[in-house]
Amino acid sequence: MSAIQAAWPSGTECIAKYNFHGTAEQDLPFCKGDVLTIVAVTKDPNWYKAKNKVGREGIIPANYVQKREGVKAGTKLSLMPTVPAAGLTWGRDPLHTWLEAGITESEPLHYTSDADGLCTRLIKPKVMEGTVAAQDEFFRSGWALNMKDLKLLQTIGKGEFGDVMLGDYRGNKVAVKCIKNDATAQAFLAEASVMTQLRHSNLVQLLGVIVEEKGGLYIVTEYMAKGSLVDYLRSRGRSVLGGDCLLKFSLDVCEAMEYLEGNNFVHRDLAARNVLVSEDNVAKVSDFGLTKEASSTQDTGKLPVKWTAPEALREKKFSTKSDVWSFGILLWEIYSFGRVPYPRIPLKDVVPRVEKGYKMDAPDGCPPAVYEVMKNCWHLDAATRPSFLQLREQLEHIKTHELHL
Numbered sequence: 545m546s547a548i549q550a551a552w553p554s555g556t557e558c559i560a561k562y563n564f565h566g567t568a569e570q571d572l573p574f575c576k577g578d579v580l581t582i583v584a585v586t587k588d589p590n591w592y593k594a595k596n597k598v599g600r601e602g603i604i605p606a607n608y609v610q611k612r613e614g615v616k617a618g619t620k621l622s623l624m625p626t627v628p629a630a631g632l633t634w635g636r637d638p639l640h641t642w643l644e645a646g647i648t649e650s651e652p653l654h655y656t657s658d659a660d661g662l663c664t665r666l667i668k669p670k671v672m673e674g675t676v677a678a679q680d681e682f683f684r685s686g687w688a689l690n691m692k693d694l695k696l697l698q699t700i701g702k703g704e705f706g707d708v709m710l711g712d713y714r715g716n717k718v719a720v721k722c723i724k725n726d727a728t729a730q731a732f733l734a735e736a737s738v739m740t741q742l743r744h745s746n747l748v749q750l751l752g753v754i755v756e757e758k759g760g761l762y763i764v765t766e767y768m769a770k771g772s773l774v775d776y777l778r779s780r781g782r783s784v785l786g787g788d789c790l791l792k793f794s795l796d797v798c799e800a801m802e803y804l805e806g807n808n809f810v811h812r813d814l815a816a817r818n819v820l821v822s823e824d825n826v827a828k829v830s831d832f833g834l835t836k837e838a839s840s841t842q843d844t845g846k847l848p849v850k851w852t853a854p855e856a857l858r859e860k861k862f863s864t865k866s867d868v869w870s871f872g873i874l875l876w877e878i879y880s881f882g883r884v885p886y887p888r889i890p891l892k893d894v895v896p897r898v899e900k901g902y903k904m905d906a907p908d909g910c911p912p913a914v915y916e917v918m919k920n921c922w923h924l925d926a927a928t929r930p931s932f933l934q935l936r937e938q939l940e941h942i943k944t945h946e947l948h949l
């Protein structure tokens with residue numbers, strides 16, 4: 545690779561292709577596989593000023609690093625390379641609960657007679673061919689990790705098709721989704737490709753992907769020590785968590801969703817079970833198994849009825865505004881300390897009642913201003929629901945002016 549290239553802007557992430565020991569005091573040494581962030585262009589196009597993950601800055605050689613790029617989902621990432629991406633349908637992520645396997649409250653609705661779309665009639669040569677293509681694509685875009693650097697420590701979640709494990713990657717705790725090399729893998733490859741395009745402090749960050757030719761797929765993300773938000777709320781309750789903490793979680797999620805909204809992504813599966821809590825109590829949206837670009841019209845196969853907007857259930861119309869509906873349900877979960885929505889209403893009656901205008905009552909102790917935000921998310925006319933930018937402004941106003949009244 546020639547070092548003379550278009551300058552990468554400040555903030556660009558890159559991954560080291562080789563070890564660099566540095567010879568001058570201003571150099572920033574690094575090891576192959578380290579992730580670095582460009583700080584500035586130098587006068588010499590062969591060198592960049594960059595910083596490492598602990599914030600140390602220095603000069604690095606441009607031809608020792610590779611820019612990290614978003615992986616566009618497509619045929620290359622399918623384990624059935626003969627099927628075009630537009631022809632894929634999407635089943636519900638079997639690990640959607642991540643750290644709370646066994647919880648069944650998502651109550652998926654099979655609204656189509658089609659199969660889930662996770663193709664089952666795979667033959668071995670196609671699996672191998674697709675795996676190699678996916679491996680090449682993640683390597684090309686700078687997201688391939690080396691299995692030698694990863695130690696799998698213990699299982700922290702189980703799913704039908706694989707485990708979520710606590711791992712150690714170069715001395716740091718990580719979460720690892722381990723997927724057996726079968727038909728399910730194409731959905732996880734697509735999830736990983738979405739995650740390469742997203743970077744926000746309130747989204748669970750992808751660290752990289754390991755694709756093994758002999759049958760292993762590992763998605764490595766930052767480790768969220770306190771597990772899912774729904775478990776966190778249930779296990780602590782109102783005696784431990786005050787109103788300021790609940791509002792902070794609400795704002796954390798809202799800021800992540802505002803970022804997705806601004807980048808034209810629709811999550812489609814927003815719920816407290818799909819939000820994880822870090823060691824320092826930051827809530828981060830996870831589980832991008834159903835996340836698509838807003839222009840996508842792909843089917844989903846199964847949906848959690850109580851969290852999904854009426855137009856998405858009825859007509860498969862997904863948009864940022866259907867995510868807003870789900871955010872209103874998530875707010876209700878937060879302020880009820882993890883209760884299942886629509887308590888005491890049979891699942892089969894939820895949709896008919898909602899379509900007639902039924903809205904849940906405010907949870908006990910919920911500030912009236914927060915309940916108003918919830919109700920605004922539940923307008924039957926999607927166009928009248930607020931944007932996530934507006935929701936963040938409303939929640940920040942509550943934090944500043946009303947929380948301690």
